[in-house]
Amino acid sequence: MTPIKLYRTPKSGHCHRVELMLALLDLPYETIDLDMANAAHKAPDYLQISPFGQVPAIDDSGYILADSNAILVYLVQTYAKDTGWIPRDAKTAAEVQSWLTVAADQIYSGPCAARLVTLFGAPLDHQAAIAKSHTLFQYMETHLNNRSWLASERITIADIAGYSYIAHAPEGGVDLAPYPNLRAWLNRIEAEPKFVGMLASPIAELA
Structure with missing residues (x-):
């Protein structure tokens, strides 16, 4: 190939x-x-x-x-x-789509935007982005209380779409410590065979 x-x-x-x-x-x-x-x-x-x-x-x-x-x-x-990455049943497929929308909206305007400010000096409202991040993470923390994955009983593209900016939220000044369920979800993704991480920026460089 x-x-x-x-x-x-x-x-x-x-x-x-x-x-x-x-x-x-x-x-x-x-x-x-x-x-x-x-x-x-x-x-x-x-x-x-x-x-x-x-x-x-x-x-x-x-x-x-x-x-x-x-x-x-x-x-x-x-x-x-493995066709489970995008479930075929209508309700679960709709759940996946809803999380793709979250990735394009709340994740983009929350942890992504906060990180754009600290890493790249983007002219965005940093405090508003941090606040949006915590609103999202509080919801996700509850959502993940009795489940392992965002949209299905197994990993789907919803989890992949959400992972990167949430895992690197601390680079934008967003603390993940208050969210044990969210951190456990990140750990499950990182435990997947063939996982590759994103280039990190040491927090010390962001001060």
Whole structure:
């Protein structure tokens, strides 16, 4: 199989969720790191790959796709021998979709935004992002009280979509200590065979 090209920036949680899915599915891939600081993602050749100039994007033997959650769906439906990654029954499939929406909304405006401020100096309201993170984490802590995974009785793409920015929330100044169920969920994902982590930024560098 020809390796799938993954266009990314290493510290992006959006990119990491795709790389994690590739790894868990044991798919061959090569990473192509874009120099975002010098606007490589806005270069005309990359805009042919990702029209909105966003990462990640993949090139799978000529099939090009941007948007991290869409890529998760594509990878699983194309290559997963285990169909449980996207459950077939309507109610559980809807639960998965709802968590993909959370990843694009509450996770993006919460832990992702907080981390964008501390790591990249994004002009966002840091305290509002931290508050949104804790509102989300309080809900997830309760949700995970009597279950192991977000949407099903097993791991699904909902868990993969949610993992990266939540695991790295402390880099944005969001404390995970008050959420034992949430931390146990992160640990379960990290215990999956072929798990790969995202490049971390030492907390000391963020002071």
